Amino acid sequence: MEETLSQEKMIEEIAKRIKEILEILGENPDREGLKETPIRVAKALIEMTSGLRTPKPQIKTFNLAEDGLSEEEDQIVLVKNIQFSSLCEHHLLPIIGKIHVAYIVGPEKKVAGFSKIIRIVNYYSSRPQIQERLVQQIADALMSSDIHPKGVMVIGDALHMCAYVRGVKDREASLLSVATRGLFKTNASLRNYVFRLLEVSKKSSLL
Numbered sequence: 399m400e401e402t403l404s405q406e407k408m409i410e411e412i413a414k415r416i417k418e419i420l421e422i423l424g425e426n427p428d429r430e431g432l433k434e435t436p437i438r439v440a441k442a443l444i445e446m447t448s449g450l451r452t453p454k455p456q457i458k459t460f461n462l463a464e465d466g467l468s469e470e471e472d473q474i475v476l477v478k479n480i481q482f483s484s485l486c487e488h489h490l491l492p493i494i495g496k497i498h499v500a501y502i503v504g505p506e507k508k509v510a511g512f513s514k515i516i517r518i519v520n521y522y523s524s525r526p527q528i529q530e531r532l533v534q535q536i537a538d539a540l541m542s543s544d545i546h547p548k549g550v551m552v553i554g555d556a557l558h559m560c561a562y563v564r565g566v567k568d569r570e571a572s573l574l575s576v577a578t579r580g581l582f583k584t585n586a587s588l589r590n591y592v593f594r595l596l597e598v599s600k601k602s603s604l605l
């Protein structure tokens with residue numbers, strides 16, 4: 399399907415196929431409880447893959463150097479506990495977990511709008527993914543943004559329903575994936591500092 403479909407057409411086309419899948423599975427898609435299911439599934443799939451069809455969110459920046467703030471040491475900003483859900487690209491089953499994003503303010507002393515980092519996470523999550531690529535894409539998006547950080551570190555910690563509800567059916571194993579860029583790539587003590595921050599803030603968390 400080459401051309402871009404309207405939202406209504408997408409729902410219709412997907413729902414048609416979901417109905418067929420239900421039939422193949424031995425269900426009766428016309429029974430009361432399933433009548434609206436193909437449309438619901440279509441809408442859910444469209445929602446969970448919205449990042450494929452929306453523009454990448456712009457990262458709004460703020461200037462720390464304004465008002466003559468002194469040139470302090472490079473500040474590390476950590477946005478922790480960003481809840482995300484995605485779809486594993488092998489089974490199209492949910493991945494659910496948390497992402498932590500740390501960056502070191504660059505020479506231009508610019509910081510990113512807090513919510514924009516969450517929007518970037520949502521953008522790259524809302525599509526078929528593997529977790530290792532997801533953290534890399536988030537790291538690259540921040541590295542190439544207008545904040546020009548000295549380094550970025552993105553940590554993903556998630557459960558994969560494809561290993562939870564089927565296959566190995568492991569209810570404990572979670573996948574941790576870390577992407578590093580810039581100073582975080584070369585400096586182990588900076589990486590450890592972020593892990594330590596996450597530890598400390600876990601104990602003193604407001605939430």
Ligand SMILES: Nc1nc2c(ncn2[C@@H]2O[C@H](COP(=O)(O)OP(=O)(O)OP(=O)(O)O)[C@@H](O)[C@H]2O)c(=O)[nH]1
Binds near residue numbers: 561565
């Ligand atoms: N590294 C990585 N693996 C993933 C991710 N999501 C799913 N997988 C794995 O992708 C692999 C696909 O393996 P296959 O052997 O092709 O598929 P399968 O027969 O359904 O495998 P089983 O899950 O072992 O039953 C599985 O090991 C999944 O657990 C992810 O985000 N990262």
Ligand SMILES: [Zn+2]
Binds near residue numbers: 491
């Ligand atoms: Zn999977």
